[in-house]
Amino acid sequence: MGAKRESSSGSTPGGSGDADRRIGRRALIVGGAAAAVGTGVLARDELARLWWRLPGVERPRDDGAVDYAGARWVAASDANWRRADRPDDFSIDMVIVHVTQGSFDSAVRAFQDPGHKAAAHYIVGQDGRVTQMIRELDVAYHAGNRDYNERSVGIEHEGFVDRPQDFTAEMYAASARLTAGICARYGIPLDRKHILGHVEVPGTDHTDPGPHWDWDRYLKLVRRAATSLPTSGPSGGPSGGPSGGPSAGPSGSPSRSGV
Protein backbone atom coordinates (compact mmCIF):
# COMPACT_ATOMS: atom_id res chain seq x y z
CA MET A 1 0.00 0.00 0.00
CA GLY A 2 1.14 3.53 0.42
CA ALA A 3 0.74 6.89 -1.16
CA LYS A 4 0.66 7.21 -4.87
CA ARG A 5 3.22 9.36 -6.51
CA GLU A 6 3.30 11.58 -9.55
CA SER A 7 6.20 10.09 -11.43
CA SER A 8 7.71 6.63 -11.56
CA SER A 9 11.46 6.92 -11.43
CA GLY A 10 12.37 4.10 -9.12
CA SER A 11 15.66 2.31 -9.32
CA THR A 12 15.84 -1.29 -10.39
CA PRO A 13 17.25 -3.61 -7.79
CA GLY A 14 19.08 -6.45 -9.40
CA GLY A 15 18.98 -10.13 -8.74
CA SER A 16 20.91 -12.91 -10.37
CA GLY A 17 22.21 -16.35 -9.76
CA ASP A 18 18.79 -17.76 -9.06
CA ALA A 19 19.52 -20.99 -10.87
CA ASP A 20 22.64 -21.56 -8.82
CA ARG A 21 20.80 -20.87 -5.65
CA ARG A 22 18.06 -23.29 -6.55
CA ILE A 23 20.60 -26.06 -6.95
CA GLY A 24 22.13 -25.11 -3.64
CA ARG A 25 18.79 -25.37 -1.93
CA ARG A 26 18.05 -28.76 -3.40
CA ALA A 27 21.37 -29.99 -2.08
CA LEU A 28 20.55 -28.54 1.30
CA ILE A 29 17.21 -30.31 1.39
CA VAL A 30 18.91 -33.65 0.88
CA GLY A 31 21.67 -32.87 3.35
CA GLY A 32 19.23 -31.54 5.87
CA ALA A 33 17.07 -34.63 5.69
CA ALA A 34 20.07 -36.85 6.34
CA ALA A 35 21.23 -34.70 9.20
CA ALA A 36 17.77 -34.64 10.69
CA VAL A 37 17.92 -38.19 11.92
CA GLY A 38 18.35 -38.33 15.62
CA THR A 39 17.99 -34.68 16.44
CA GLY A 40 15.99 -33.71 19.41
CA VAL A 41 13.45 -31.09 20.20
CA LEU A 42 13.78 -27.80 18.37
CA ALA A 43 12.74 -24.38 19.49
CA ARG A 44 9.61 -23.00 17.87
CA ASP A 45 11.43 -20.28 16.03
CA GLU A 46 13.93 -22.78 14.72
CA LEU A 47 11.13 -24.91 13.33
CA ALA A 48 9.64 -21.82 11.78
CA ARG A 49 12.88 -21.24 9.94
CA LEU A 50 13.24 -24.78 8.63
CA TRP A 51 10.01 -25.56 6.83
CA TRP A 52 11.46 -24.62 3.46
CA ARG A 53 13.92 -27.51 3.66
CA LEU A 54 11.11 -29.88 2.89
CA PRO A 55 10.09 -30.66 -0.68
CA GLY A 56 7.02 -28.64 -1.61
CA VAL A 57 4.54 -31.46 -1.52
CA GLU A 58 5.45 -32.26 2.06
CA ARG A 59 5.25 -28.73 3.33
CA PRO A 60 2.51 -28.48 5.87
CA ARG A 61 -0.04 -25.73 5.32
CA ASP A 62 -1.81 -25.89 8.61
CA ASP A 63 -4.51 -23.44 9.46
CA GLY A 64 -3.07 -20.64 11.50
CA ALA A 65 0.55 -21.60 10.96
CA VAL A 66 3.03 -18.74 10.66
CA ASP A 67 6.51 -18.49 9.20
CA TYR A 68 7.77 -16.09 11.84
CA ALA A 69 7.43 -17.22 15.43
CA GLY A 70 6.66 -13.71 16.64
CA ALA A 71 3.67 -13.31 14.35
CA ARG A 72 -0.03 -13.74 14.96
CA TRP A 73 -2.02 -15.25 12.09
CA VAL A 74 -4.98 -13.51 10.49
CA ALA A 75 -5.85 -14.85 7.05
CA ALA A 76 -6.06 -12.46 4.13
CA SER A 77 -8.77 -12.97 1.54
CA ASP A 78 -7.51 -15.46 -1.01
CA ALA A 79 -8.41 -12.97 -3.71
CA ASN A 80 -5.38 -10.94 -2.61
CA TRP A 81 -2.68 -13.57 -3.12
CA ARG A 82 -2.06 -16.72 -5.06
CA ARG A 83 -0.94 -20.14 -4.04
CA ALA A 84 2.68 -20.95 -4.83
CA ASP A 85 5.48 -23.15 -3.59
CA ARG A 86 8.29 -20.76 -2.95
CA PRO A 87 11.24 -20.93 -2.82
CA ASP A 88 10.99 -23.96 -5.16
CA ASP A 89 8.86 -22.46 -7.93
CA PHE A 90 10.13 -18.91 -7.43
CA SER A 91 13.28 -17.86 -5.61
CA ILE A 92 12.75 -15.30 -2.91
CA ASP A 93 15.47 -12.66 -2.99
CA MET A 94 13.79 -9.47 -1.79
CA VAL A 95 11.98 -7.95 1.13
CA ILE A 96 9.76 -5.02 0.18
CA VAL A 97 8.93 -2.36 2.78
CA HIS A 98 5.53 -0.65 2.71
CA VAL A 99 3.63 1.87 4.80
CA THR A 100 -0.10 1.34 5.27
CA GLN A 101 -1.41 4.92 4.94
CA GLY A 102 -3.89 4.01 7.64
CA SER A 103 -4.25 2.24 10.97
CA PHE A 104 -3.15 -1.30 11.69
CA ASP A 105 -6.76 -2.46 11.84
CA SER A 106 -7.69 -0.77 8.60
CA ALA A 107 -4.81 -2.58 6.88
CA VAL A 108 -5.96 -5.92 8.29
CA ARG A 109 -9.50 -5.23 7.09
CA ALA A 110 -8.29 -4.20 3.64
CA PHE A 111 -6.33 -7.43 3.25
CA GLN A 112 -9.36 -9.45 4.35
CA ASP A 113 -11.43 -7.70 1.71
CA PRO A 114 -11.62 -9.69 -1.54
CA GLY A 115 -12.27 -6.46 -3.38
CA HIS A 116 -9.03 -4.87 -2.26
CA LYS A 117 -6.96 -6.83 -4.79
CA ALA A 118 -3.78 -6.39 -2.77
CA ALA A 119 -2.20 -7.57 0.46
CA ALA A 120 1.20 -8.03 2.02
CA HIS A 121 2.53 -11.06 3.91
CA TYR A 122 3.00 -9.13 7.14
CA ILE A 123 1.82 -6.01 8.95
CA VAL A 124 3.98 -4.50 11.69
CA GLY A 125 2.29 -2.16 14.17
CA GLN A 126 3.65 0.95 15.81
CA ASP A 127 3.66 -1.00 19.06
CA GLY A 128 5.83 -3.71 17.49
CA ARG A 129 3.16 -6.35 17.00
CA VAL A 130 3.45 -8.51 13.90
CA THR A 131 0.52 -10.07 12.06
CA GLN A 132 1.05 -12.53 9.23
CA MET A 133 -1.77 -12.72 6.69
CA ILE A 134 -0.21 -14.67 3.81
CA ARG A 135 2.30 -17.51 3.99
CA GLU A 136 5.76 -16.82 2.65
CA LEU A 137 5.50 -19.71 0.20
CA ASP A 138 2.59 -17.94 -1.46
CA VAL A 139 2.71 -14.90 -3.73
CA ALA A 140 1.12 -11.80 -2.20
CA TYR A 141 -0.10 -8.97 -4.39
CA HIS A 142 1.72 -6.08 -2.78
CA ALA A 143 4.32 -4.67 -5.15
CA GLY A 144 2.16 -3.95 -8.19
CA ASN A 145 4.69 -5.85 -10.30
CA ARG A 146 4.29 -9.54 -11.01
CA ASP A 147 7.98 -10.40 -11.08
CA TYR A 148 8.64 -8.53 -7.86
CA ASN A 149 5.63 -10.09 -6.17
CA GLU A 150 6.88 -13.55 -7.07
CA ARG A 151 10.36 -12.86 -5.73
CA SER A 152 9.60 -10.98 -2.55
CA VAL A 153 8.09 -10.96 0.89
CA GLY A 154 6.05 -7.82 1.60
CA ILE A 155 5.93 -6.08 4.96
CA GLU A 156 3.47 -3.30 5.75
CA HIS A 157 4.17 -0.78 8.50
CA GLU A 158 1.42 1.03 10.33
CA GLY A 159 1.44 4.74 9.63
CA PHE A 160 1.55 7.50 7.07
CA VAL A 161 4.51 8.36 4.87
CA ASP A 162 4.37 12.06 5.84
CA ARG A 163 4.32 11.44 9.60
CA PRO A 164 7.84 10.61 10.82
CA GLN A 165 6.53 10.09 14.34
CA ASP A 166 4.62 7.04 13.09
CA PHE A 167 7.87 5.14 12.61
CA THR A 168 8.46 4.15 16.21
CA ALA A 169 11.49 2.44 17.70
CA GLU A 170 9.26 -0.55 18.49
CA MET A 171 8.18 -0.78 14.87
CA TYR A 172 11.70 -0.55 13.50
CA ALA A 173 12.97 -3.17 15.92
CA ALA A 174 10.14 -5.63 15.32
CA SER A 175 10.32 -5.22 11.57
CA ALA A 176 14.10 -5.64 11.61
CA ARG A 177 13.79 -8.94 13.50
CA LEU A 178 11.18 -10.12 11.02
CA THR A 179 13.28 -9.12 8.01
CA ALA A 180 16.43 -10.69 9.47
CA GLY A 181 14.54 -13.96 9.80
CA ILE A 182 13.19 -13.81 6.26
CA CYS A 183 16.65 -13.07 4.86
CA ALA A 184 18.11 -15.97 6.84
CA ARG A 185 15.45 -18.36 5.56
CA TYR A 186 16.18 -17.66 1.91
CA GLY A 187 19.79 -16.50 1.92
CA ILE A 188 18.91 -12.92 1.02
CA PRO A 189 21.81 -10.47 1.33
CA LEU A 190 21.28 -7.76 3.93
CA ASP A 191 21.61 -4.76 1.66
CA ARG A 192 19.49 -2.12 -0.04
CA LYS A 193 19.50 -4.01 -3.31
CA HIS A 194 17.51 -6.78 -1.67
CA ILE A 195 15.71 -4.91 1.11
CA LEU A 196 13.88 -2.15 -0.69
CA GLY A 197 10.90 0.15 -0.60
CA HIS A 198 7.72 -0.13 -2.64
CA VAL A 199 8.76 3.15 -4.26
CA GLU A 200 11.75 1.37 -5.80
CA VAL A 201 9.71 -1.28 -7.60
CA PRO A 202 9.79 -0.63 -11.35
CA GLY A 203 6.53 0.70 -12.69
CA THR A 204 4.98 1.52 -9.33
CA ASP A 205 3.09 4.73 -8.68
CA HIS A 206 3.47 4.35 -4.91
CA THR A 207 5.84 6.40 -2.76
CA ASP A 208 6.01 4.31 0.40
CA PRO A 209 7.79 4.01 2.72
CA GLY A 210 8.55 7.66 1.97
CA PRO A 211 11.35 10.06 2.90
CA HIS A 212 10.99 9.65 6.66
CA TRP A 213 11.73 5.94 6.66
CA ASP A 214 15.29 5.73 8.02
CA TRP A 215 16.99 3.14 5.84
CA ASP A 216 20.40 3.42 7.54
CA ARG A 217 18.83 2.83 10.92
CA TYR A 218 16.70 -0.02 9.59
CA LEU A 219 19.56 -1.85 7.86
CA LYS A 220 21.68 -1.52 10.99
CA LEU A 221 18.89 -3.04 13.05
CA VAL A 222 18.38 -5.85 10.54
CA ARG A 223 22.08 -6.72 10.58
CA ARG A 224 22.14 -6.64 14.36
CA ALA A 225 19.05 -8.84 14.56
CA ALA A 226 20.66 -11.27 12.11
CA THR A 227 23.60 -11.83 14.44
CA SER A 228 21.31 -12.92 17.24
CA LEU A 229 19.37 -15.52 15.25
CA PRO A 230 19.51 -19.04 16.71
CA THR A 231 21.97 -20.44 14.16
CA SER A 232 24.77 -18.98 12.11
CA GLY A 233 22.76 -16.17 10.57
CA PRO A 234 22.10 -15.21 7.00
CA SER A 235 24.44 -15.85 4.15
CA GLY A 236 26.21 -12.93 2.61
CA GLY A 237 25.94 -13.44 -1.11
CA PRO A 238 24.13 -14.92 -4.04
CA SER A 239 26.15 -18.12 -3.94
CA GLY A 240 25.31 -18.82 -0.33
CA GLY A 241 22.34 -20.90 0.58
CA PRO A 242 20.10 -20.32 3.54
CA SER A 243 21.77 -20.53 6.89
CA GLY A 244 21.41 -23.39 9.25
CA GLY A 245 23.72 -26.17 10.25
CA PRO A 246 23.15 -29.84 10.77
CA SER A 247 20.39 -29.19 13.27
CA ALA A 248 17.53 -29.75 10.88
CA GLY A 249 14.42 -31.11 12.50
CA PRO A 250 12.55 -34.15 11.32
CA SER A 251 9.21 -32.46 11.01
CA GLY A 252 10.00 -28.94 9.97
CA SER A 253 6.50 -27.85 10.73
CA PRO A 254 5.97 -24.15 11.03
CA SER A 255 5.19 -22.64 14.37
CA ARG A 256 1.62 -21.97 15.35
CA SER A 257 0.16 -18.61 15.99
CA GLY A 258 -1.20 -17.71 19.36
CA VAL A 259 1.96 -18.40 21.29
Ligand SMILES: [Zn+2]
Ligand atom coordinates in the same frame (compact mmCIF):
# COMPACT_ATOMS: atom_id res chain seq x y z
ZN1 LIG B 1 3.23 -0.12 -0.68
